[in-house]
Amino acid sequence: MYLYGKNALTELLKSQQNAILKKVYLSPSASLSEREESLLKGLNVSVTVMPLKTIEQLVGKGAAHQGVVLETKDFQYLEYEELLEQLEPAPVASLVFLDQVQDPHNLGAIIRTAYSAGVDGVVTCQDNSASVTPAVVKVSAGSAFLLPICIVNNLRRALERAKEKGFWIYGTEKDGHPYPLVAFPPKIGLVFGNESSGMRRLVKESCDETVSIPMANPFDSLNVSVSAGILCFEILRRRLFPETREPQVLKEGEP
Amino acid sequence: MYLYGKNALTELLKSQQNAILKKVYLSPSASLSEREESLLKGLNVSVTVMPLKTIEQLVGKGAAHQGVVLETKDFQYLEYEELLEQLEPAPVASLVFLDQVQDPHNLGAIIRTAYSAGVDGVVTCQDNSASVTPAVVKVSAGSAFLLPICIVNNLRRALERAKEKGFWIYGTEKDGHPYPLVAFPPKIGLVFGNESSGMRRLVKESCDETVSIPMANPFDSLNVSVSAGILCFEILRRRLFPETREPQVLKEGEP
Numbered sequence: 001m002y003l004y005g006k007n008a009l010t011e012l013l014k015s016q017q018n019a020i021l022k023k024v025y026l027s028p029s030a031s032l033s034e035r036e037e038s039l040l041k042g043l044n045v046s047v048t049v050m051p052l053k054t055i056e057q058l059v060g061k062g063a064a065h066q067g068v069v070l071e072t073k074d075f076q077y078l079e080y081e082e083l084l085e086q087l088e089p090a091p092v093a094s095l096v097f098l099d100q101v102q103d104p105h106n107l108g109a110i111i112r113t114a115y116s117a118g119v120d121g122v123v124t125c126q127d128n129s130a131s132v133t134p135a136v137v138k139v140s141a142g143s144a145f146l147l148p149i150c151i152v153n154n155l156r157r158a159l160e161r162a163k164e165k166g167f168w169i170y171g172t173e174k175d176g177h178p179y180p181l182v183a184f185p186p187k188i189g190l191v192f193g194n195e196s197s198g199m200r201r202l203v204k205e206s207c208d209e210t211v212s213i214p215m216a217n218p219f220d221s222l223n224v225s226v227s228a229g230i231l232c233f234e235i236l237r238r239r240l241f242p243e244t245r246e247p248q249v250l251k252e253g254e255p
Numbered sequence: 256m257y258l259y260g261k262n263a264l265t266e267l268l269k270s271q272q273n274a275i276l277k278k279v280y281l282s283p284s285a286s287l288s289e290r291e292e293s294l295l296k297g298l299n300v301s302v303t304v305m306p307l308k309t310i311e312q313l314v315g316k317g318a319a320h321q322g323v324v325l326e327t328k329d330f331q332y333l334e335y336e337e338l339l340e341q342l343e344p345a346p347v348a349s350l351v352f353l354d355q356v357q358d359p360h361n362l363g364a365i366i367r368t369a370y371s372a373g374v375d376g377v378v379t380c381q382d383n384s385a386s387v388t389p390a391v392v393k394v395s396a397g398s399a400f401l402l403p404i405c406i407v408n409n410l411r412r413a414l415e416r417a418k419e420k421g422f423w424i425y426g427t428e429k430d431g432h433p434y435p436l437v438a439f440p441p442k443i444g445l446v447f448g449n450e451s452s453g454m455r456r457l458v459k460e461s462c463d464e465t466v467s468i469p470m471a472n473p474f475d476s477l478n479v480s481v482s483a484g485i486l487c488f489e490i491l492r493r494r495l496f497p498e499t500r501e502p503q504v505l506k507e508g509e510p
Contacts, residue, residue: 105360109478109481112477112478112481113477113478113481115472116470116471116472116477117470117471118470118471118472146472178495178496180492180495180496181496213488214491214492214495215371215372215373215491216371216372216373216491216495217370217371217373217401222367222368222371222484223364223367223368225481226364226367226368226480226481226484229477229481229484229485230484230485230488233468233485234492236469236470236471237435237469237489240433240435240469240471241433241435241436
């Protein structure tokens with residue numbers, strides 16, 4: 001996989017996942033700082049100067065590469081069953097399922113947020129969905145290489161399998177229970193739907209329950225990556241600060 | 256201001272802010288649904304067919320206009336002092352201050368989130384900052400027209416003025432108090448810094464206190480629009496669900 005741009009190099013070098021870096025290619029006019037050169041040497045990464053034309057062949061002509069291209073390890077999805085197996089002994093775990101999220105920017109942002117919030121994996125669909133491209137890795141600030149990501153053919157079946165393994169599955173939609181009043185169990189899956197149409201009917205029917213994010217102004221809806229951020233960090237908040245964990249139980253007839 | 260694209264029209268028509276629409280221009284090959292035509296008639300908005308060339312002159316050649324251009328009212332910033340005055344009698348209020356947030360996508364996403372979370376206004380800087388362009392309005396899903404937005408020359412001075420008016424100002428940074436342990440008062444301002452460099456030193460010094468978003472994995476940092484989403488909705492959560500509002504008081508020596 002080829003990433004590009006001066007910033008991509010700077011960020012990758014200072015991040016934990018700098019081991020994914022295999023080679024650096026520079027155009028004749030580009031240069032590295034002494035610090036970057038020494039870090040690359042430390043990582044045993046070769047730096048090669050190449051004609052601009054070859055650079056453009058690697059990353060496409062329109063790309064804002066600034067003469068810097070990074071060759072990284074290929075991105076590897078994890079088998080979904082393997083992820084479930086890894087999480088089997090964990091007393092506490094969370095997964096994010098994406099039902100046809102299509103915008104690469106959203107996918108990258110959700111991966112970054114999920115990783116920061118301690119989510120254990122992101123599961124996305126084969127069809128009509130963004131997959132992990134260099135652009136997605138860029139938006140994820142490299143965290144796509146740090147978090148298990150799975151692609152499944154049949155999201156409904158994947159949700160059923162997670163339920164068999166003890167996960168409680170929450171779909172997200174406008175008419176769900178307000179999340180502040182939901183007592184999340186230790187093993188949970190959160191399902192986020194497509195940017196325009198939300199979750200598909202059959203996917204929604206596979207959820208144990210649905211949750212909503214109450215808003216102050218009756219508006220459209222939140223961007224899916226913002227919704228994911230709010231819910232993933234709410235779950236983290238309750239785990240890190242258990243004294244504020246238990247919400248009031250929702251009483252019948254209450255909103 | 257000119258917005259464009261079929262989707263922009265569809266969303267604007269179903270939204271509360273459809274009154275900003277002044278005129279619709281179509282290319283000869285574009286068409287509207289019957290429902291759209293009747294809605295436009297109801298709003299007293301004229302529809303004019305124009306040569307493709309003229310359409311392109313309005314919105315630029317590269318724009319994905321799909322033959323649909325919307326002429327809207329001009330975007331109007333609110334005077335900052337006027338905003339403060341409006342909020343003076345309110346017992347509860349919140350403001351978002353942006354210290355040189357530069358990415359139009361982030362600005363649009365923050366406006367959308369702030370509006371949904373019931374924030375009373377967004378204040379941004381004159382220099383080195385994204386301003387409200389058609390692209391920002393698009394990402395904000397039109398909410399830029401629903402929420403007071405101010406531009407100030409001197410953010411530090413603006414923070415001082417807000418403090419004089421009874422707002423408690425929280426800067427956001429890695430080393431701040433974990434937000435779940437902060438007891439937010441009724442009138443608050445949240446300050447978010449630039450995407451790469453965070454808040455400027457003098458701006459930070461003008462804050463009453465700083466807060467952080469604790470993460471599960473020691474990583475880079477969150478995208479600024481995700482951070483804004485988490486904090487704005489945490490504040491809304493405490494207002495809407497006061498039974499979970501008061502966090503434990505932070506004891507000395509505790510993290």
